[in-house]
Amino acid sequence: MAAIKHLLNLEELAPDELKEILDLAVRQKSDPESYLRARPLYGKVAGLFFEKPSLRTRLSFEVGVLQLGGHCIYMGPEAGQLGVRESLEDTARVSSRYVDLMVLRVNKHAALETFAASSTKPVINALSDESHPCQALADLLTIREKLGRLKDITVAFVGDGNNVARSLARGLAKSGGRMILAAPDGYEFDAEFMRKFGQNGQVRVVRDPAQAVLGAEVIYTDVWTSMGQETEAAKRLKAFQGYQVNAALIARAPNAIVMHDLPAHRGEEITSEVLDGPRAVVLDQAENRLHAQRALLTVLAR
Numbered sequence: 080m081a082a083i084k085h086l087l088n089l090e091e092l093a094p095d096e097l098k099e100i101l102d103l104a105v106r107q108k109s110d111p112e113s114y115l116r117a118r119p120l121y122g123k124v125a126g127l128f129f130e131k132p133s134l135r136t137r138l139s140f141e142v143g144v145l146q147l148g149g150h151c152i153y154m155g156p157e158a159g160q161l162g163v164r165e166s167l168e169d170t171a172r173v174s175s176r177y178v179d180l181m182v183l184r185v186n187k188h189a190a191l192e193t194f195a196a197s198s199t200k201p202v203i204n205a206l207s208d209e210s211h212p213c214q215a216l217a218d219l220l221t222i223r224e225k226l227g228r229l230k231d232i233t234v235a236f237v238g239d240g241n242n243v244a245r246s247l248a249r250g251l252a253k254s255g256g257r258m259i260l261a262a263p264d265g266y267e268f269d270a271e272f273m274r275k276f277g278q279n280g281q282v283r284v285v286r287d288p289a290q291a292v293l294g295a296e297v298i299y300t301d302v303w304t305s306m307g308q309e310t311e312a313a314k315r316l317k318a319f320q321g322y323q324v325n326a327a328l329i330a331r332a333p334n335a336i337v338m339h340d341l342p343a344h345r346g347e348e349i350t351s352e353v354l355d356g357p358r359a360v361v362l363d364q365a366e367n368r369l370h371a372q373r374a375l376l377t378v379l380a381r
């Protein structure tokens with residue numbers, strides 16, 4: 080791992096770097112021999128520090144690193160909360176002496192920033208309360224695969240303006256696409272985010288999901304209550320009534336594909352009928368976590 084390059088949110092990637100990762104993901108997906116032979120992570124070890132549970136992110140990182148010839152060590156919540164037994168800075172400095180790369184899933188994005196500032200090895204955000212850039216890489220890869228391009232694609236994100244929505248909005252803005260977020264009052268993107276991305280119409284916020292999906296090529300949703308927000312679950316369930324992605328809503332955009340980062344709360348933000356239906360691409364999307372991250376790791380290893 081020559082150059083230190085963190086991926087804390089997609090803003091670190093220039094549009095051409097983002098495109099390079101997606102292009103490589105497509106090539107590797109169709110030609111496994113290329114990376115199985117080259118083993119760009121041969122002899123390298125990745126440390127996975129996860130403060131929250133995970134299926135897709137953990138498994139796809141572990142598989143991806145193995146396929147590139149490297150090894151993963153998982154440090155889950157049972158290994159202790161980051162920053163409790165010792166400072167985040169000390170954990171980052173010490174871990175940098177052992178491993179070649181760190182993948183962190185954290186409660187607070189600020190902890191990730193503090194950790195990365197003291198790490199001498201690349202740090203990848205595997206989800207924070209603020210963003211989920213690895214999910215966005217897979218989402219962009221999936222949209223490109225299904226619709227042939229990212230430029231001028233409109234994604235209607237129905238629900239919470241959360242970590243997943245923010246990262247995808249950033250990725251779309253970098254790729255010439257746009258996002259329309261349909262969210263209830265208090266759950267939209269904040270003013271700073273809109274100042275950055277809302278200037279030239281690349282990100283818009285509306286209240287009405289039916290309005291958001293009209294003309295959209297992608298309808299996307301995520302849980303109404305994210306990890307760490309469990310105490311707000313009842314309040315959120317009430318606030319998001321009317322924001323469910325169901326048969327009636329997707330009928331307003333007859334050609335749109337339906338995306339969800341998973342895990343889904345069936346019957347809340349999306350019905351099983353839609354999630355299991357012919358327009359949902361969620362399993363390909365989940366698979367693409369592996370292809371997108373494998374490409375990211377390959378680029379980081381150069």
Ligand code: CP
Nearest residue numbers: 133134135136340341
């Ligand atoms: N989409 C996603 O990040 O899933 P996990 O929480 O299972 O990793």
Ligand code: NVA
Nearest residue numbers: 241243305306341342
């Ligand atoms: N917004 C969700 C995404 C889970 C992959 C959460 O943060 O819990």
